[in-house]
Amino acid sequence: MRHDGRFSEDAQFRVMSDAPSLFDGPQGPTPSDRQRAEELRREIARHDVLYYVEARPTISDREYDRLFAELTDLELRFPELHTADSPTQRVGGAPITSFVTVEHRIPMLSLGNTYSRAELDDFDRKVRQGAEGASVDYVCELKVDGVAISLTYENGVLVRAVTRGDGERGDDVTENVRTIRSIPLTLQPLTVGGQNVNSVEVRGEIYLRDDDFLDINTAMIERGEKPYANPRNLTAGTLKQKNPKEVANRPLRFVAYWLDVEPYRTVIRTHYEALAVLHDLGFPTGDNHHLCSTIDEVASFIDQWESRRDTLPYAIDGIVIKVNEFRLQNELGFVARAPRWAIAYKYEARKAQTVLLDISLQVGRTGVVTPVAELQPVLLAGSTISRSTLHNEDFVRELDLRIGDTVVVEKGGDVIPKITAFLPTQRPPNAQPWSMPHVCPCDRKSELHRPPGEANWYCDDAGCPWQVRRKLEHFASRDAMDIDGLGERAIDQFVSAELLHTIADIYRLPQRRDDILSLERWAPKSVDRLIEGIETSKLQPY
Known part of the structure; x- marks a missing residue:
């Protein structure tokens, strides 16, 4: 196992190739086996301290992998040598059904x-x-x-x-x-x-x-x-x-x-x-x-x-x-x-200046239409920022943002980028005030409306493909059904190919295997992963 916590190919090969045969006799560990397992546990623990605490590793990743594979082999051949504090436990055990709350x-x-x-x-x-x-x-x-x-x-x-x-x-x-x-x-x-x-x-x-x-x-x-x-x-x-x-x-x-x-x-x-x-x-x-x-x-x-x-x-x-x-x-x-x-x-939020290239619209799963700033990419607090939400029409008007403006971008708490101001001295002479479009950005071009007393504009078209995508993304997300293999890109493909219209269609995808394989970037293994993710989602607790 590499020091970053992931197995190297060498370690994976050794663990699999050294696994005991099903036809091996039921022999118990010798005293030297027990001693060697304990030595390996102590040695691996010592190298973990040298790497993570002292920041002065004394062996290579390959040498570390060999020690780890030898211990894994001993514990596979002799389960009685396995201990709860063994370094092999870091590989992870059986899935957890739920988390217990502890005071x-x-x-x-x-x-x-x-x-x-x-x-x-x-x-x-x-x-x-x-x-x-x-x-x-x-x-x-x-x-x-x-x-x-x-x-x-x-x-x-x-x-x-x-x-x-x-x-x-x-x-x-x-x-x-x-x-x-x-x-x-x-x-x-x-x-x-x-x-x-x-x-x-x-x-x-x-x-x-x-x-x-x-x-x-x-x-x-x-x-x-x-x-x-x-x-x-x-x-x-x-x-x-x-x-x-x-x-x-x-x-x-x-x-x-x-x-x-x-x-x-x-x-x-x-x-x-x-x-x-x-x-x-x-x-x-x-x-x-x-x-x-x-x-x-x-x-x-x-x-x-x-x-x-x-x-x-x-x-x-x-x-x-x-x-x-x-x-x-x-x-x-x-x-x-x-x-x-x-x-x-x-510390104060990090700030950077960049150009507001355009204002696009984003449609959420509930039909809320949100303006989004398309920015000239700028490095801020370790990440490249190219987009930032503008929340609603009133927010844009209050800041008087116009396409072409040089804007100030902050990362609030060094996390979420937000536009806080523009630089008046750098405004282009032909910059025009922005107004909210009144039709949905999707191909159906449905009319948008803003209810009295609200700041948001809405698209009420239930067939809006953007809303369909967002609803499906939310359902399949890690915070909901957590369907492995069904991310934004896959959902976008399936909606465009008319394989998905509703949430129920997700559970019909296993019957559309050939249709999925005909799409770009899909191979038998990725389809198998998707189908397994769909089946696993049926076990999610209510």
């Missing part, structure tokens, strides 16, 4: 946000008032833009992984999280102040690197599926996949930022010490946290990373600042479900 032992609360130096100074003033003259240190950490997770270990073994949810309770996604290679299945042995640190709760962020996000989205687009808007949404969607094997194919990563120190409060007294303990237990904690003794040092750290954040291989949306000493954290307490001892400094 957090300690609520996963939100942080308060701050956006200016004045607000940062106000936070510092309140902390120092609460400290009553005692010295105050802060720990600054990059705020990775991912999905928060709680990990519970008992006797050194991962037993539960729960999403943040509403802060009080979340979903048990343990089987999916086991596939993430930067999350240890077993903790590294560690003694602090004479106490074994082996039963703990750890919290952190699961995320995707930008290049991995782009690779996954590109593959989805090529399959005709709707891509995700940003790495965080893709991470969240992956964690809610019901098939852990699918999760194992996506290179999710983890960074730890919190340790429940209550059982060890006499020996772990500061957050900075807790981060060191997390590192020694085998968790990646990031290389960029910093201990500051003044708020000026905190501000300097914030400014430094605002100018450097585009150099990171993953998205951050700010800096988290925490009071270092746990005793002072406890004294400061909480207010309105947020700690008084921590705050998030959020």
Whole structure:
């Protein structure tokens, strides 16, 4: 298996070719087999730490694959050698029918946000008032833009992984999280102040690197599926996949930022010490946290990373600042479900300038017709922006947008692109005010109407192919029936070929196999995948 979590061809070949024959005799493992399996588990775990935590791998991917394949072979031949914490468990188990809701032992609360130096100074003033003259240190950490997770270990073994949810309770996604290679299945042995640190709760962020996000989205687009808007949404969607094997194919990563120190409060007294303990237990904690003794040092750290954040291989949306000493954290307490001892400094949305080339119309599944800005492609916060919703006719008029304008594009929260203004000095002299067309952009050219008191225009033609497509896309989407192989491109083809008119037609597609094979880009394997996806969708819970 490559360090990015996906099997190399060499590893796949070795696992399959070395599998035991059905005619092998029922011989049990020898003592040397048992010893070798344990050695391999320890060795693979050690290399995972070297790669994900220390960032200094000592063997090649091919050598790692050979170790992994040897362990897989032993466990296939001798199932009794299999253990719950084996690295082979990262390949993913059987599909999950549903996620169990679990109450957090300690609520996963939100942080308060701050956006200016004045607000940062106000936070510092309140902390120092609460400290009553005692010295105050802060720990600054990059705020990775991912999905928060709680990990519970008992006797050194991962037993539960729960999403943040509403802060009080979340979903048990343990089987999916086991596939993430930067999350240890077993903790590294560690003694602090004479106490074994082996039963703990750890919290952190699961995320995707930008290049991995782009690779996954590109593959989805090529399959005709709707891509995700940003790495965080893709991470969240992956964690809610019901098939852990699918999760194992996506290179999710983890960074730890919190340790429940209550059982060890006499020996772990500061957050900075807790981060060191997390590192020694085998968790990646990031290389960029910093201990500051003044708020000026905190501000300097914030400014430094605002100018450097585009150099990171993953998205951050700010800096988290925490009071270092746990005793002072406890004294400061909480207010309105947020700690008084921590705050998030959020960076401003990234901005770019580009040209508004055209305004097109998009028809949704409910008939709402939305204007969309067609932009000269521009790079913004790590992605290329070429389109942006304009919401409705009133929005366009309020901003006085005209085709040919140079516009300002922002990524709100570094996620969704939006147009916030135009540059009057760069407006072409012949630019004309835009008005909403009164006919549908589809071939049927049905009349549009705007109900009194509403901002939206509607197409009421039930036969509008755009509406048909959107309804079918919604039904087949990952948030609905999750039909593998039936993405936007496939639906567009089938509607154009008159194979799909209604949702019921989806379940008639297996009988139209020859018709599908006659279409461009369809082969027997892709048709089989589609039919399997349709049949699987019948098992979706109500």
